[in-house]
Amino acid sequence: MNTDFLEGLPLHALNPFMPGAGKQPPELVGRTHDLELMDRMIARTRLGLLDRGIIYSGLRGMGKTVLLLKLNDMAFEQGMVTVQIEANGDAEAEYDELMHELSLSIMRIRKPDIRQRLADVFSHVESISLDFVLGSAKVELRGPDAAERSVRASSYRLELLIEGLAAELGNNGLGLFLFVDEFQDMSADVMMTLITVQHKTGQRNLPFYVIGAGLPNLPGVLTKTRSYAERLFEYRVIGRLDAEAVADGFQKPAHELGYAFDHEALSRLVELSNGYPYFIQAYGKATWDASDSNPIAVDAVKRGEPVARAELDQGLYVSRWQRATPLGREYLAAMAAIGETCTSSQVAKHMNRSVSDLSSIRLALIELGLVYSPERGRIAFTVPGMDEFIRRVMPAEVQSYDGRS
Ligand SMILES: Nc1ncnc2c1ncn2[C@@H]1O[C@H](COP(=O)(O)OP(=O)(O)O)[C@@H](O)[C@H]1O
Ligand SMILES: [Mg+2]
Incomplete structure (x- = not known):
């Protein structure tokens, strides 16, 4: 240069x-394989060949968000329709965002004829009255209240929309790529819908792909939501x-x-x-x-x-430390005193409490995204080096647990 x-x-x-979280690095290193995978998916989509979606999991700061952004760019550059959202756990907000982002992604399409046909799919789905579906006995909710009805309607709409868009795109050698960040935080309802749609589009040979990223517990959360999620995606760990x-x-x-x-x-x-x-x-x-x-x-x-x-x-x-309650911090300090990963019972012992006493604190820390459970009974920090930080900044607290054990 x-x-x-x-x-x-x-x-x-x-x-x-x-x-900084989500900031594109000057050089995205160590991701050759993932970029090649995306290239291959795009090439296959052009040929009308199907692939599985991809799920990335890893600790915070490993580069999941910037990788998703990069893969999104690649697909978009190649004329694919791409959408990126960050899950937040609120079903209604997530459906709204998905609909909003899908409509924007259609507007971004450069070819006017394809754009028009996709816009038609969108208007068609928007115009459908879902009352009859919601009122039918098939729907598990009897006399659902307004909020539940609206979530149900959104789920149907999203399903119809994705199928319609993917079918139209498939006719043109294109595909729909949905990138979902912080996927482990997604509301159960939207997660279920997306997995179901991924499953159905796969069966019908429609080019729709969920490319998700999240914490190391994400694969477990997905298979718990739908056991067949295990077969739907290629799972990749983003490690050191x-x-x-x-x-x-x-x-x-x-x-x-x-x-x-x-x-x-x-x-x-x-x-x-x-x-x-x-x-x-x-x-x-x-x-x-x-x-x-x-x-x-x-x-x-x-x-x-x-x-x-x-x-x-x-x-x-x-x-992250500040987000925790005082008792949560005690729990974190006990974890840090023990080491990088530990069992819930080791933590309880350190704190002179019972495991069940601490279970709600543990859950709150998981919900805050500070810790996760790598396997049953174990607990670990979601951020590499958090244990070292706590020992450095809170030596007194960490030591007081050391003294007790
Ligand atoms: N492959 C990479 N090469 C170099 N720097 C990277 C790479 N991936 C991420 N980074 C940098 O690491 C930081 C965290 O990336 P981010 O995508 O936010 O991580 P995560 O989403 O896993 O928490 C950012 O500053 C980003 O620029
Ligand atoms: Mg991220």
Whole structure:
């Protein structure tokens, strides 16, 4: 790349690193396989061949959101109809958002004739009166109240709409891609509808794909909602990056700008990042700002370290810690004292309480997205490094549990 135009700009003004939830990194490293998978899905869709949807699961800060955004871009660039939403647990709001985003996605289509045909599908579905379906004995709700009726109607509408759109798109070698972030938080009703629709469109050979992302418990939540969800999707774990990918995550953006990290700086940065994408951005940004040389040297890494740690504290840990109630914090501190993952009974023992005493606190922490249950009876932090943060910031609290055990 010709970097002449950068001449004279102060180094920090060029800082390419982007710490922050959902912020596109300058270089999306370690995701070649996922990008290829998407390329293949798009190519197959063009040929009228079907694939399974994809479910990504992983801890916070691993890069699920930016991966979904990237895959969305790829599909959109290739003329596919794409929609992206973030689940929030409120069925009515989720249905509204889906309808809204679907209508926007139709308007974004560049080819006027296809756009018109999809808009017709939309108006048709909007115009259908669902009263007769809702009133029939087949519907499990007898005399449902207004809110339930409206959720039911939304579910039918969404199903009709997705089927109609996918059928029309399929005739044109295109497909409908629905990206769902924080999928584990989705209301049971909407999740059920989406899984059912994915199932039915698959059977009818209609190109509709749910590409979801969420916490490590997501696959379990999906199969609990509908056992056949296990077969509907390809499940992929978004875990830590290997050292080579991490090194690329630092070096490539620097090279783009005519800079480099020297060998010692790079190996220290790889060590500090520990394979976590969010950490690459935080340490990359802080090191860059602390450097006044090219290549960037290890003393800049050292100077940047406390800044990066503060950035990670703010971006990943502090707000989550503050969301917990005092008792919730006690629970978290006990977990941190024990280690990265532990069992509910170890926590209870640490706190001198019974497991059942603590079950509602545990549930509240799960609902806040602070912890999750990797398997029955176990409990773990959703954010990598949260245990270390708590031990560093709350040494007194953590120690008091240590003393008791
Ligand atoms: N593959 C990657 N390479 C480099 N940086 C990444 C990568 N994936 C994510 N990041 C960075 O990590 C941070 C967290 O990404 P995000 O997608 O919000 O994670 P998640 O949704 O899993 O919590 C962002 O600053 C993003 O730029
Ligand atoms: Mg995310």
